[in-house]
Amino acid sequence: MFIDYAKIDVKAGQGGSGCMSFRREKHVPRGGPDGGDGGKGGSIFIKTDRNLHTLIDFRYKKIYKAKRGEHGKGDGKHGKNGPNLEIKVPVGTMVKELGTEKILYDLVDDQQEYIIAKGGRGGRGNARFVTPENRAPRDWEVGRPGEEKTLELELKLLADIGLVGLPNAGKSTLLSVISAARPKIADYPFTTLQPHLGIVKYKDYNSFVVADIPGLIEGAHKGKGLGHQFLKHIERTRALAFLIDITDENPEETFNVLYKELSAFSKIIIQKPYVVVFTKSDLQSDDFKSITFKKVKQVLIISAVTGEGIEVLKDNLYLLCREEF
Numbered sequence: 001m002f003i004d005y006a007k008i009d010v011k012a013g014q015g016g017s018g019c020m021s022f023r024r025e026k027h028v029p030r031g032g033p034d035g036g037d038g039g040k041g042g043s044i045f046i047k048t049d050r051n052l053h054t055l056i057d058f059r060y061k062k063i064y065k066a067k068r069g070e071h072g073k074g075d076g077k078h079g080k081n082g083p084n085l086e087i088k089v090p091v092g093t094m095v096k097e098l099g100t101e102k103i104l105y106d107l108v109d110d111q112q113e114y115i116i117a118k119g120g121r122g123g124r125g126n127a128r129f130v131t132p133e134n135r136a137p138r139d140w141e142v143g144r145p146g147e148e149k150t151l152e153l154e155l156k157l158l159a160d161i162g163l164v165g166l167p168n169a170g171k172s173t174l175l176s177v178i179s180a181a182r183p184k185i186a187d188y189p190f191t192t193l194q195p196h197l198g199i200v201k202y203k204d205y206n207s208f209v210v211a212d213i214p215g216l217i218e219g220a221h222k223g224k225g226l227g228h229q230f231l232k233h234i235e236r237t238r239a240l241a242f243l244i245d246i247t248d249e250n251p252e253e254t255f256n257v258l259y260k261e262l263s264a265f266s267k268i269i270i271q272k273p274y275v276v277v278f279t280k281s282d283l284q285s286d287d288f289k290s291i292t293f294k295k296v297k298q299v300l301i302i303s304a305v306t307g308e309g310i311e312v313l314k315d316n317l318y319l320l321c322r323e324e325f
Contacts, residue, residue: 003058007153008064013069014146017140019036020033022074034125035076037123038124040119043066046087046093048090050110055090066084066085069119091109122144158209161210161240165243169245172212174212177304210317231266235269238321240272240273240274241274247283276298281308
């Protein structure tokens with residue numbers, strides 16, 4: 001199951017308390033203070049792992065607590081620090097504090113690690129309070145509490161090319177042909193209910209990643225259909241491929257609807273380079289003529305069933321994500 005949002009509570013460990021103690025030796029009846037300091041509470045770290053692809057683990061566990069530090073002991077022994085807690089998330093995860101839109105961390109590389117809740121400082125033992133005027137202090141400190149936060153985790157897929165189109169435009173079929181991905185394919189709208197990633201091998205040793213985004217409909221930027229839930233994943237892509245069914249009665253209007261929805265959702269998206277691709281050319285009629293759009297440099301025609309135009313499409317997509325189009 002693909003989960004791209006989670007809310008978690010994190011609480012770092014409290015610091016251990018300092019110790020009040022005095023040396024007691026056979027020939028030193030009134031030894032000085034020797035209370036040790038408490039250990040620092042465990043901190044909580046968040047770290048990316050490229051082997052993870054969803055936030056589903058956070059559906060079942062939502063509270064994360066690090067252990068406290070040990071209390072100080074006599075004979076000048078300090079308490080051990082509490083062990084740190086590591087939370088692993090997929091690459092592409094953003095961390096926000098609940099109630100704000102401020103992004104604390106945007107984790108886009110593998111093995112990135114940040115501290116999200118600091119452990120509390122350990123309290124000082126009475127040995128720390130010795131002064132010339134007070135040689136036998138009985139003062140000590142309680143350990144400080146660790147940081148406590150409620151965080152939002154939001155996953156945005158990382159891909160080179162995002163496939164955009166109306167439901168049943170042929171996005172999933174194309175992805176299954178050009179990569180090893182196996183998304184669900186059927187002849188009805190909204191077959192794809194979650195994003196899919198596929199690695200496309202290109203020529204010798206090159207490759208690029210393509211994301212199949214669930215179909216958009218008019219009003220998607222307002223949350224209609226599956227719009228709000230998946231439009232955000234397109235923001236991460238380097239470039240876009242608009243897929244339009246070749247049997248569409250008004251393809252230019254379809255393109256305008258898709259472009260308008262992306263523009264309304266985010267101005268960042270429409271600044272990306274893109275290409276328009278007509279799918280299902282095996283269904284085109286004999287009197288079909290090439291279609292040109294305003295503001296579109298090139299229109300490609302393919303058939304995932306017969307393989308027509310697939311290699312040309314891969315050439316263009318590779319150049320597109322390398323900004324050489």
